[in-house]
Amino acid sequence: MDRLLNRRLVLQLSAAGAGVLVAGRAFAGTVYAAPPPLAKKDTYTVGFAQTGLTNPWRLGESKSMQDEAKKRGYTLVETNANEDTAKQIADVDSLIAQKVDILIFPPRETQALAPSVLKAKAAGIPVILIDRDVDHSIAKPGEDYVTFIGSDFVDQGRRAAEWLTKTMNGNAKIIELEGTTGADPAILRKQGFDDYLKGTFKGTPTAGGPQTGMQIIASQSGDFVRDTGRKVMQTLLQSHPDVTAVYAHNDEMAIGAISALEDAGKTPGKDVILVSIDGENAAMDAIAAGKLGASVESSPFFGPIAFDTMDKYVNGEALPAWIKVEDRFFDSSNAKDFQGKQF
Ligand code: AHR
Numbered sequence: 001m002d003r004l005l006n007r008r009l010v011l012q013l014s015a016a017g018a019g020v021l022v023a024g025r026a027f028a029g030t031v032y033a034a035p036p037p038l039a040k041k042d043t044y045t046v047g048f049a050q051t052g053l054t055n056p057w058r059l060g061e062s063k064s065m066q067d068e069a070k071k072r073g074y075t076l077v078e079t080n081a082n083e084d085t086a087k088q089i090a091d092v093d094s095l096i097a098q099k100v101d102i103l104i105f106p107p108r109e110t111q112a113l114a115p116s117v118l119k120a121k122a123a124g125i126p127v128i129l130i131d132r133d134v135d136h137s138i139a140k141p142g143e144d145y146v147t148f149i150g151s152d153f154v155d156q157g158r159r160a161a162e163w164l165t166k167t168m169n170g171n172a173k174i175i176e177l178e179g180t181t182g183a184d185p186a187i188l189r190k191q192g193f194d195d196y197l198k199g200t201f202k203g204t205p206t207a208g209g210p211q212t213g214m215q216i217i218a219s220q221s222g223d224f225v226r227d228t229g230r231k232v233m234q235t236l237l238q239s240h241p242d243v244t245a246v247y248a249h250n251d252e253m254a255i256g257a258i259s260a261l262e263d264a265g266k267t268p269g270k271d272v273i274l275v276s277i278d279g280e281n282a283a284m285d286a287i288a289a290g291k292l293g294a295s296v297e298s299s300p301f302f303g304p305i306a307f308d309t310m311d312k313y314v315n316g317e318a319l320p321a322w323i324k325v326e327d328r329f330f331d332s333s334n335a336k337d338f339q340g341k342q343f
Contacts, residue, residue: 033143034142034143035121035126035127035142035143035144035145035146036121036124036125036126037126038101038102038126038310038313038314039314040314040315041101043073043074043075044074044075044101044102044310045074045075045077045098045100045101046069046074046075046076046077046100046101046102046103046104046310047077047079047092047095047096047098047100047102047103047104047105047125048062048065048076048077048078048079048103048104048105049078049079049081049088049091049092049095049103049105050062050078050079050080050081050105050106051081051083051088051106051108051132052080052081052082052083052084052108053080053082054082054083054225055224055225055226055250055252056252056280056281056282056343057250057251057252057278057280057298057300057343058300059343060280060300060301060343061106061130061131061300061301061302062078063303064300064301064302064303064304065078065104065302065303065306066078066303067303068303068304068306068307069303069307072307074307077095077098077100079091079094079095081108083108083180083223083225085108085109085112085113085182088105088107088108088113088116089112089113089115089116092105092113092116092119092120093116093119096119096120096123096125099123099125100125101125102125102126102127102128102310103120103125103126103127103128104127104128104129104130104306104310105127105129105130106129106130106131106132107129107132107133107134107184108132108180108183109180109181109182109183110132110133110134110135110182110183110184110187111134111135111138111182112182113134114134114135114138114139115138115139117129117134117138117139117144117145118138118139118144120145121139121144121145126145126146126313127144127145127146128145128146128147128149128306128309128310128313129141129145129147129148129149129150130148130149130150130302130306131149131150131151131185131300131302132150132183132184132185133148133150133184133322134184140321141321141322142319142321146309146313146319147309147319147320147321147322147323148321148322148323149302149305149306149309149322149323149325150322150323150324150325151298151299151324151325151327152324152327153184153185153187153188153189153192153298154188154189154191154192154195155192155327156185156188156189156192156277156296156298156327157188157189157190157191157192157193157194157195157196157277158192158193158195158196158201159192159296159327159329160189160192160193160247160275160276160277160294160296161192161193161194161196161197161211161214161247162196163275163293163294163296163329163331164214164245164247164273164275164293165196165197165211165214167273167275167293167294168214168244168245168273170211170213170214171213171214171244172213172214172215172244172245172273173215173217173240173242173243173244173245174214174215174216174217174243174244174245174246174247175216175217175218175219175233175236175240175243175245175246175247175257176190176193176216176218176219176220176246176247176248176249177220177221177222177229177232177233177246177247177248177249177253177254177256177257178190178219178220178221178222178249179221179222179223179224179249179250179253180221180223180224181221181223183224185249185250185277185298186221186224186249189249189277190219190249193247194216196211197210197211197214197216198210198211199211216247217240217242217243218236218239218240218243220232220236222248222249222253222256224249224250224252224253225252225253225256226252226253226255226256227256228253228256229248229252229253229254229255229256229257229260230256230257230259230260231256231260232253232256233246233256233257233260233261234260234263234264237260237261237264237266241264243272244271244272244273245272245273245274245275246261246272246273246274246275247274247275247276248274248275248276248277249276249277250276250277250278250298251276251277251278251279251280251282251283251286251292251295252278252280252282253276254274254275254276254283254286254292254295255282255283255286255292257274258274258286258291258292268291268292269289269290269291269292269293273293274291274292274293275292275293275294275295275296276292276294276295276296277295277296277297277298278295278296278297278298279295279296279297279298279299279327279328279330279338279342280295280342280343281339281340281341281342281343283295283330283335283342284330284335284336284338284339284340284341284342285339287330287331287332287335288332288335288336288339290332293331293332294329294330294331294332295329295330295331296327296329296330297327297328297329297330298327299325299327300343301343305323305325309323
């Protein structure tokens, strides 16, 4: 929660006109040098270190970055870490060695990739983080990197918990399928969900006290991958056949869990209620079919906002430490309208 409070504090300070450098002081009481500047040029070479291309979300994010770079006549140098953190660190090193003008990327793990941000800064290359953030105790927005652009992952978890609590009338035995261990969305989506159920969520709206009937009976990583989610669910079903609800940190794992439930002779949407996050096409289909209950949006379409932010940075505009992306909510009331229109 500290990181969330820090982010909010910085936003408040920035909104009050304090600027990112002053906002940076709020973290540690020290004045830090700003991120490296980016001179005005006709075109830029942008390094984009993708975590992997193993799910529709990642494919959607890469396409959005490629389309936007093309539209602006910028060169995008994209790497693919194949969901291997060490490879993403090496990819960032390689992009730094190639002397790209700027790095825009989603750090696969929040702590492991923070030193890469510092390396880029030391090499004079500004960094904009999209989708996932790094640990602010290692690298700070507004000081070590320009800004973080992304969703409020804690609130996504809170919204999933609120929907599930209402749908289950406050009584459920929940299996939680977590995202990649050490990744910002896995840590914070869990935090938001847990805090809501414990009645300790600090944002608004708050839960009306602890939801004692809502029990998380098992929680395990499915690495944000459909087949891993299916296998983890298959195993957990053996020790927890009494499960009545599933909270998956992304749609792909929820779809995997649906397969595992069906293989075990259960009816998703009736015997077991599922909620997840992302809003991909397969999730819209699963909601329309009554198998998935709801999905909180987490959009992968960062291209336009990432490049707009880069241009603002070039023009010397003040930027907040966190540029928050607003997320919609998909359930049986609207999923049909979005079928085939997502990613
Ligand atoms: O960082 C965002 C998460 O990463 C998405 O929810 C997930 O699908 C992706 O792999």
